[in-house]
Amino acid sequence: MASPMPGATLMPPSAPATSALKAALVARLQSVLPVAVVLTGVLLLWYALAVALNAPGAIERHLGGSQATWSGADLIRTTWSMDRPVLPAPHQIAQDTWHSLVDWPIDNPRSLVFHAGVTAKATLLGFVLGATLGAWLAIGIVHSRTLERALMPWIVASQTVPVLAIAPIVLVVLGSLGFTGVLPKAVIAMYLCFFPVTVAMVQGLRAPQTIESELLHTYAATGWQALWLLRLPSALPYLFPALRVAVAAGLVGAIVAELPTGAEAGLGARLLTSSYYGNTVQIWSALLMSAVLGVLLTAVVSGVERLALRHRGQVR
């Protein structure tokens, strides 16, 4: 590992620019290197596992059985390029994802962008509904002891029920009422989204110090004014981390909601059909796509957070 600038203090004064550049490079390297090392390790392990797990199938179906003649190189090459491997190699997943992205227009059901878009729509709608519900619940809880006592146990209990059990019920009930498509999925996403928002907002709305509350008291501010001018702004630093958790949870909710009904579109549907047909490469590429979508959604929330809290200074 590169040691940070040996003898940096002995640098001649004529070379401050190059030394600064060097320092920046070293710093960059130090931040990238650990990630790169882990990634390499994971990839090596993955390829090794692919060989180990796919070898029996490869010998059976592609190399003509254990009696036939084939070299070790043949075996490895086969295990990394099979049609339906137990564990597809990383490059197979990358290729499949790439093809689904570039070979088809984005409104085609064979494009992963299409499925990601369908899931993202349900996730975002559920996220907005869940965040709104969560915030209003928190406002109610903070303003009324009775509401807190009445609601809090139910809110906590709601999260102990597995979403996998709730999802089909919600889909069936809403379906019988004529709601199909994005709404039932959004409702399930909302079910997972609201909880972290409620918990964080309750904490955040109670965050203002006594002195700040008393200040507004001396101004004879109404409850709503205190909420809008003091409590909500104070709650923002608590709210955003919860929103990041919520949007990721909402994605899980939306995907789970796409599983049981055999929905025809969405990453969940793609996962289901791929596993139905034993198309492991496609399962993995759908998995990859949902990971990318999750990272993207949390990044958007982080961006909004940075924008909203940019003036807070060290308060954050």
Next chain:
Amino acid sequence: MNASPMPARPTATVSRPGFGPSVVQIDRASVVYPSADTPVRALHEVSLDIRQGEFVSLIGPSGCGKTTLLRVIADLEPITAGEVLVNGRTPHDARLARAYGYVFQAAALLPWRTVLSNVMLPLELQGRQPDEAREIAKAQLERVGLAQFERKYPWQLSGGMQQRASIARALGFEPKLLMMDEPFGALDEITRDDLNAHLQQLWRREQRTVIFVTHSISEAVYLSTRIVVMSPRPGRIVKVIDSPLPPDRTLAMRDTPEFMALAHEVREALADGHH
């Protein structure tokens, strides 16, 4: 606790020339905090009459109830007995009528608002038009010497500047009564002198009534027209001293014999209160 209940001190009814009608009337006000063993008597039968245009300091050791008294007047604390009137109304009604400005020990600026919009806050709550509020806030910041800092956020300001901003905020809606709870307590001596001089000029210029809580003798003597000396267990007023100093004051005045004599008198009263 064995302190015998003190007889209620007669309210100083002597009319002080140069000051207007009563702004704050306190008649045998008590505040008792219930506690498991002995109830804490934070204020015991305090009587005080504060007139328009006075600068009254409440001074005493910690636990003497000076902050409690200020909070009672500001309707931040209820009294358990007695009567308190602000402009002839209850503290609650006076607060709702926005009769006073209050400066806390800490600046209590909202960190997500610029200095300017912090000063605008009470004006907005009063329902002033944004343009008008902005103009007033700018003028107030100018007065406390923060005109160039209006776009900054509180955390970008030093402690002294933050406290000046909070004073500008308290003055913005032109309250006739200004209450200050050890506003300069957390500041260094130099900044404190500077802000004291500022406050003195402001009081001279605008003739507002000021009630000022402090535990600094020289601060109290320098600023006040009347010094109320308080003592703990139970919190009560032990002496009220009228200042013989002229209304116009300079920091240099603190070395004059008159100033020192007055400071001595306050110190004596504080020591007496401890017996």
